[in-house]
Amino acid sequence: MTERKPFAITVQDLVARGRNDIPAELITSTHLIYNSPAALAFNSPGAQGFGVKRAGLSIPGSVMILIGPGCCGRNTTILSEMGGYSDRFFFYIMDETDIVTGRHLKKMPQAVCEVVDSLPEKPSVVMVCMTCVDALLGTDMERVCRKAEQAAGLPVVPCYMYALTREGRKPPMVDVRRAIYSLLEKEPRQRRTVNLLGYFSPLQDDCEFYDILKAIGFNQINEISRCADFAAYKAMARANVNFVLNPESRLAAQDLEQRLGIPSIELTRLYQVSQIHNQYQALAKALDVTIDDAPWLEKARAVVHRMQEKYSGTTVAIGEMQNGNAYEMALALTRYGFVVREIYANLGPDDFVYLRHLAELSPDTKVYSNLSPSMLYYEGDDVSIDVTIGKDAAYYHEQAAHLHWDEDIQPFGYAGVVSLLNRLEEVLLERKKR
Amino acid sequence: MRGLWKYISPFAPDQSGAAAVLYGLDGIVVICDAGGCAGNICGFDEPRWFSGRKSAVFSAGLRDMDAILGRDDRLVEKLCDAAEKIDASFAAIVGTPVPAVIGTDYRALKRMAEKKLDLPVITIDTTGMDYYDKGIEHAYEALFPAFADKSLKPEADTVGILGAVPLELMHPGDIEWISQSLAEEGWKQILLFDEIDDYRNAGKATLNMVVSPAGLKAAQYLKETFGTPYELHYFGLDAVVDFDDNLFAGKNVLVIHQQAAASAMAAMAEEAGAARVMTASWFMDKPEARYENHVVLKEEDDLRDLADNDNFDLILGDLYYRRALPNFHGQYVDFPHFAVSGRG
Numbered sequence: 001m002t003e004r005k006p007f008a009i010t011v012q013d014l015v016a017r018g019r020n021d022i023p024a025e026l027i028t029s030t031h032l033i034y035n036s037p038a039a040l041a042f043n044s045p046g047a048q049g050f051g052v053k054r055a056g057l058s059i060p061g062s063v064m065i066l067i068g069p070g071c072c073g074r075n076t077t078i079l080s081e082m083g084g085y086s087d088r089f090f091f092y093i094m095d096e097t098d099i100v101t102g103r104h105l106k107k108m109p110q111a112v113c114e115v116v117d118s119l120p121e122k123p124s125v126v127m128v129c130m131t132c133v134d135a136l137l138g139t140d141m142e143r144v145c146r147k148a149e150q151a152a153g154l155p156v157v158p159c160y161m162y163a164l165t166r167e168g169r170k171p172p173m174v175d176v177r178r179a180i181y182s183l184l185e186k187e188p189r190q191r192r193t194v195n196l197l198g199y200f201s202p203l204q205d206d207c208e209f210y211d212i213l214k215a216i217g218f219n220q221i222n223e224i225s226r227c228a229d230f231a232a233y234k235a236m237a238r239a240n241v242n243f244v245l246n247p248e249s250r251l252a253a254q255d256l257e258q259r260l261g262i263p264s265i266e267l268t269r270l271y272q273v274s275q276i277h278n279q280y281q282a283l284a285k286a287l288d289v290t291i292d293d294a295p296w297l298e299k300a301r302a303v304v305h306r307m308q309e310k311y312s313g314t315t316v317a318i319g320e321m322q323n324g325n326a327y328e329m330a331l332a333l334t335r336y337g338f339v340v341r342e343i344y345a346n347l348g349p350d351d352f353v354y355l356r357h358l359a360e361l362s363p364d365t366k367v368y369s370n371l372s373p374s375m376l377y378y379e380g381d382d383v384s385i386d387v388t389i390g391k392d393a394a395y396y397h398e399q400a401a402h403l404h405w406d407e408d409i410q411p412f413g414y415a416g417v418v419s420l421l422n423r424l425e426e427v428l429l430e431r432k433k434r
Numbered sequence: 435m436r437g438l439w440k441y442i443s444p445f446a447p448d449q450s451g452a453a454a455v456l457y458g459l460d461g462i463v464v465i466c467d468a469g470g471c472a473g474n475i476c477g478f479d480e481p482r483w484f485s486g487r488k489s490a491v492f493s494a495g496l497r498d499m500d501a502i503l504g505r506d507d508r509l510v511e512k513l514c515d516a517a518e519k520i521d522a523s524f525a526a527i528v529g530t531p532v533p534a535v536i537g538t539d540y541r542a543l544k545r546m547a548e549k550k551l552d553l554p555v556i557t558i559d560t561t562g563m564d565y566y567d568k569g570i571e572h573a574y575e576a577l578f579p580a581f582a583d584k585s586l587k588p589e590a591d592t593v594g595i596l597g598a599v600p601l602e603l604m605h606p607g608d609i610e611w612i613s614q615s616l617a618e619e620g621w622k623q624i625l626l627f628d629e630i631d632d633y634r635n636a637g638k639a640t641l642n643m644v645v646s647p648a649g650l651k652a653a654q655y656l657k658e659t660f661g662t663p664y665e666l667h668y669f670g671l672d673a674v675v676d677f678d679d680n681l682f683a684g685k686n687v688l689v690i691h692q693q694a695a696a697s698a699m700a701a702m703a704e705e706a707g708a709a710r711v712m713t714a715s716w717f718m719d720k721p722e723a724r725y726e727n728h729v730v731l732k733e734e735d736d737l738r739d740l741a742d743n744d745n746f747d748l749i750l751g752d753l754y755y756r757r758a759l760p761n762f763h764g765q766y767v768d769f770p771h772f773a774v775s776g777r778g
Contacts, residue, residue, distance in 0.1 A: 071447030
């Protein structure tokens with residue numbers, strides 16, 4: 001008989017099964033991928049937030065030529081509408097003859113020159129974005145770009161929008177992070193300079209991490225999104241250390257370590273105040289310095305305490321289309337007195353670090369996969385949710401208060417916790433007024 | 435340069451056209467891609483996706499080894515698994531560049547899937563390299579022969595509308611408006627072909643109205659099969675311009691749109707006193723839908739050569755084309771085309 005309900009499993013059952021026995025419904029490669037509005041960020045990251053195309057334009061003054069069938073550039077219309085992008089995207093639209101003969105590769109130097117000539121100002125770099133088609137053709141785009149570089153007299157860098165390799169060793173969003181730092185060339189390192197790698201937009205201005213870094217002597221803190229021009233971008237090569245704030249930047253950090261000798265330290269975005277404190281203390285140990293995070297720790301604890309008093313028992317549903325790890329956020333909010341009823345997120349073995357604790361505190365929290373075909377039957381009527389976090393969660397519970405929490409500016413550290421809780425309060429109060 | 439587009443973003447591709455026809459038909463629709471194509475279809479080219487009405491549109495989630503090794507059996511397995519969990523009256527597999535490059539045999543895929551599924555399976559060999567209208571045409575070609583009940587006879591109060599998908603129209607909401615205006619004209623049963631029963635009942639129509647060239651092949655098929663006459667008919671031009679306000683009088687006019695829309699607008703412009711009217715389109719070129727003074731555009735440069743100057747006094751076209759015409763100094767009137775700009 002046809003089963004007409006979405007697949008769900010409790011956190012308790014997930015932990016009982018263990019990290020080596022994750023249900024197939026939560027593993028994307030085992031089933032068709034449902035493409036509901038809640039799942040769009042997975043299938044088309046370019047249409048929501050940063051995909052390869054937008055990310056590839058992070059280098060100041062860069063432009064991009066997308067080479068592929070017309071369909072691959074389709075959603076770029078949205079990007080073009082966003083401020084500053086409409087004059088930075090160009091397309092070489094492949095046809096069947098290009099695929100059969102590889103003609104498009106020979107035309108690339110001319111295309112790059114024509115694009116450069118059409119611009120009022122010479123770009124700093126031309127990014128050449130390739131798609132699944134060239135992945136399958138086995139195109140050596142590095143070579144093609146070198147030829148284009150000679151013809152146009154400026155850097156031409158390939159980046160790969162290969163959705164086919166999403167679960168591979170170098171998924172597109174990992175490799176594009178490597179690509180955007182690939183123009184950095186060896187320079188003398190400056191002791192007091194650091195880079196923050198991981199995001200294509202900056203951390204929130206009030207993030208304590210900036211102050212902490214300054215307090216321990218790093219007075220030049222670089223982020224690609226804050227580089228005013230190409231020279232500022234190139235100066236990132238002088239960093240003494242790279243802080244990796246998103247695991248998708250590990251490859252970029254490794255590349256920079258190999259080529260430029262810049263070591264890296266990885267930090268995780270967390271919403272558990274105590275864990276943020278532990279992470280800063282671990283960082284202090286690694287750098288052999290003292291980090292006094294007490295003022296921010298106290299402030300965050302005060303906000304947590306206030307929220308605990310006012311909103312304990314508030315029911316929450318958390319999705320994955322937001323700036324955080326859904327499982328870590330669920331654990332943090334559970335510790336702050338919220339009741340996390342449902343989570344909609346992919347699951348990896350690493351998430352069990354959080355799930356084990358969550359199973360002790362909130363064993364009945366249900367886990368769904370946005371991408372499971374069975375989500376076609378998700379109604380959500382039988383569960384009362386006060387507030388959702390993430391655009392996907394909002395899709396499932398229209399009647400709840402919604403916090404999308406997916407802005408470009410990145411929350412981090414204690415400031416991230418404070419912002420999250422304050423925004424939660426705002427949307428809950430707004431809902432009350434309705 | 436041939437192939438290089440500097441001002442205009444790519445138009446909706448053929449797989450979006452096919453998916454638009456299949457939307458809401460109660461089938462399992464599998465976009466045979468790695469994810470991005472399905473994301474573009476649902477996130478950008480299918481405004482009904484956000485209407486709250488659910489449709490079983492899935493990505494095959496192809497990965498590099500699936501493509502390299504041609505693992506069609508895995509796709510069929512995934513499809514069977516989904517069919518166990520979902521009520522559907524048929525399954526459709528829609529092509530994208532990946533199967534086009536690896537040369538997927540759709541007929542074999544259809545046979546394999548039908549053997550394992552207790553459902554009819556249709557395959558649509560779109561490539562991502564054609565425009566949306568080709569996909570619409572291919573989808574109709576697959577659906578009508580598979581589902582139309584050949585025993586039905588025309589019924590006097592039934593009309594069919596072919597090509598009325600959001601991509602072909604000015605605004606997604608125009609579909610309801612078309613339906614409403616036909617009801618006001620006295621048609622009792624309006625087959626918009628947005629439900630599977632409309633395909634089954636296609637033989638009941640006494641007339642098929644064709645909104646775009648993409649619907650012409652289907653209209654011809656229905657004429658051969660059921661004897662149903664058809665006519666080209668684009669709806670809603672009044673919403674673009676006020677034909678009484680002397681906009682066209684004595685002017686050289688260029689209309690850029692899909693042929694049915696452009697030809698209808700050109701005829702109205704002529705009637706309203708235009709000195710000379712020309713139509714232009716990147717989309718499907720059909721003699722039946724073509725205005726007498728029509729230019730087929732292939733490249734972005736074709737439009738720039740034609741109109742990035744002062745050869746015309748008035749251009750009607752989607753606002754998105756405007757940025758490719760910096761040297762045109764006449765009047766530009768927005769004539770929206772969802773497949774171009776995706777504006778709803």
